[in-house]
Amino acid sequence: MAAKRGRTNYHVDRDILDEASLEELAQKLHSSKKPCLVDRLKHSCRCSLPQLKRRVVGCLPVLYWLPRYSIWDYGMGDLIAGISVGIMQLPQGPFAVLSIMVGSVVEQLAPDQKFLIMNGTNLTSIVDEAARDSYRVKVAATTTVLGGIIQVVLGLVRFGFVGTYLSEPLVRGYTSAAACHAVVAQLKYIFGLSPRRFNGPLSLVYVLVDICSQLHQIHVPTLVVSSVSLVTLFSAKELNSALAKKLPVPIPVELISIAVATLLSSYTYLNQNYAIGVVGEIPSGLIPPSTPQVSLFHEVIGDAFALAVVGYAISVSLGKTFAIKNGYKVDTNQELVALGLSNITGGFFHCYSVGCSMSRSLVQLTTGGKTQIAGVVSALIVLIAILKLGPLFQELPKAVLSAIVLVNLKGMFKQFYDIITLWKTSKVDLLVWLVTWMFTLLFHLDMGLAASIMFALLTVIFRTQLPKYSVLGQIPGTEIYLDMEKYKEAQEIPGVTIFQSSATVYFANADLYLEALKEKSGINISKMITYKRRQEAKQRRREKRAERRAKREAKRQKAAMKAAEGNTVVFSVEEEVVHWREDDRQDGLTREEQEQDFTMRENGTVFVIPELQREHGSWEYLKGGDPELGMLGSVSELDGDTTTLASSCDDTLSRDLEQISLGSLGKWTWDIHSIILDLSTANFIDTVAIKTMKNIFQDFGEIDVDVYMAGCQATVVEQLETGDFFYDSITKSHLFATVHDAVLYCLRKRGASAASSYDCILDTSCSTKM
DSSP states (O other): OOOOSSOOBOOOOSOOOBHHHHHHHHHHHHTTTOOOHHHHHHHHHOOOHHHHHHHHHHHOTHHHHSTTOOIIIIIHHHHHHHHHHHHHHHHHOSOHHHHHHHHHHHHHHSOGGGGEEEOTTTOOEEEOHHHHHHHHHHHHHHHHHHHHHHHHHHHHTTGGGGGGGOOHHHHHHHHHHHHHHHHHHHHHHHHTOOOOOOOSTTHHHHHHHHHHHTGGGOOHHHHHHHHHHHHHHHHHHHHHHHTTTTOSSOOOHHHHHHHHHHHHHHHHTHHHHHOOOBOOOOOOSOOOOOOOOGGGHHHHHHHHHHHHHHHHHHHHHHHHHHHHHHTOOOOHHHHHHHHHHHHHHHHHTTOOOOOOOHHHHHHHHHTTOOSTHHHHHHHHHHHHIIIIIGGGGTTOBHHHHHHHHHHHTHHHHGGGGHHHHHHHHOHHHHHHHHHHHHHHHHHHHHHHHHHHHHHHHHHHHHHHHSOOEEEEEEOTTSSOEEETTTOTTOBOOTTEEEEEESSOOOTTTHHHHHHHHHHHHTOOHHHHHHHHHHHHHHHHHHHHHHHHHHHHHHHHHHHHHHHOOSSOOEEOTHHHHHHHHHHHHHTTOOHHHHHHHHHHHHTTOOEEOOGGGTTTTOOEEEBOSOTTTTOBOOGGGTTSOEEETTSOHHHHHHHHHHTOOHHHHTSOOOOOOEEEEEOTTOSOOOHHHHHHHHHHHHHHHHTTOEEEEESOOHHHHHHHHHTTOOOSSSOGGGEESSHHHHHHHHHHHTGGGGHHHHHHHHBTTTTOOO
């Protein structure tokens, strides 16, 4: 729609809001409502029934979802998923990373050497395995309980915020690498090999190399069982996906596979006839609970803390993966408390640190599990198996379990498509994904996660260190100011530069902020100030030199008046050379500067006594030559301007010194009278940035350019106050609520010279065209 012709005035009839006026308004609003400390304590201690209910439900979410649980919608899927996962857990055991960490503590505190006993028959030393294993169980349980206590404490102090640093690219890269670890861990069961165990960095590479070196020893019967299981499971999974809309519940492929494989193995004696590895003996019964050995706390506290943090980080990262996929949120602090309570309870029953399993979590998800009821069912299956059913699964081939794990990792490997997506959307996020994947692959899950988080934080630092700097212009007829390079409609405010950084100004980018301001404003303030300082120093040296010369000439005038004969007495310049060189040495000039100064003076000054004033003994010297250096005139300029030594030479030079400015020196010119720093993007400011801002105010003030701030948040203003930013020449009147307020103030302050610009800013149609 075309704009109407003519001038339509929409004057902003409001006061300009600077920080001082805003504080005054806030004090008027809250002066009668400000509660005292007692009132605040009373308010914090109040708890109504709805508030109590929300807090209890927040601590125990089961009270919220269990009454609303629908057996018809979720019951069958949770039952099948729970049974499948429960049976899978029987032979596999716990999470590998935490197992390795607990094992290192156990081997450190309970080595075989501590349990050597003498063999009575041949007087040799043997290991008392029963005593060793019993003590190792105590060490593991004690470490687990202490780790649980640490997790509960961290959860109560809201340490779960660390989970916010696990971005989606990081989590997806991490879980993709974890899937690779899971695949490599299952290869020995797929091929029927026995590779060596490696720990620490590059362990995955060493295992792969060892497996490749044993490929000629592949156990063919095991490979046949693995291949048949993989093909069957994969085909059944694809059939499930194709018939998902027609089937009331997914086909329990894993459960059927486990049952059929166990029956076939039992009746065909796969283990005895073909040496195919099976689960083997599963212990039955529970060990009575006992208290942990508190005396070991001081020895295992470091390892317990590492277990607590690593277990939490891995659980949250995996939890976030499924949360993103299924559209729910993970409460990181509650996750900490839940893990801690599980570890404390389990530790009393001789368990060690609990953790998550990506493969079993995927099995639960893909088999239809929706709620925690699936976890309850799987826990009951494990409990029943421990008590009674363990022997029934002794003949289950391990190759079948490995095939189940590999097939359920299909969803994790689809995450490699993220590389294509991130390449199109964000190269930085792609870099985080790839680096996380590589670190986790090479340094294992615990060290890889730590290194990945550090790298992700570094990318944030680098992005804030190299933000985008821009000069803003006004969209005509509005109070909106946008980047003039990006938006062609934005127009520059005459005489005003509005500078904005896309990131917070802090120690890492404060110097870059100043350099960008120089570049965008077109004023190289550092060079200009340096030049001005140099000229001021030269002027001060000339003033001192003139004072000494005046004293010498006064003495000579007195002596010459007595001894003068003839019409005119002329003193040659050579007589002054010695004095000039002495002056230069006292002024600290270098040899080259002395020669240059002497050359300029040598051809620039002649002292005379006019004949008419000879009786009065009045001396004159010609003033002319180089106007910048204020040198005295040459002989050829005798008809020029003259100044008597009786006049106040000090006053003349002092006035010259006071008048020195960059504008008067004529080396630079600029048409900016105000700079507005838009700090609306800053959420904090540190001492280094505060010092930089002070320097900006002071340096630009020396060249008569006013500096203002706009859009500062309340926290930033408080930090400016505590950082002693404000003083006599920089007050809160330099801070404005918006950029528009600052622009109006700048144009009003400059008066008539900016009157037309000021009217244009207020007039919405000033720059509007048809």
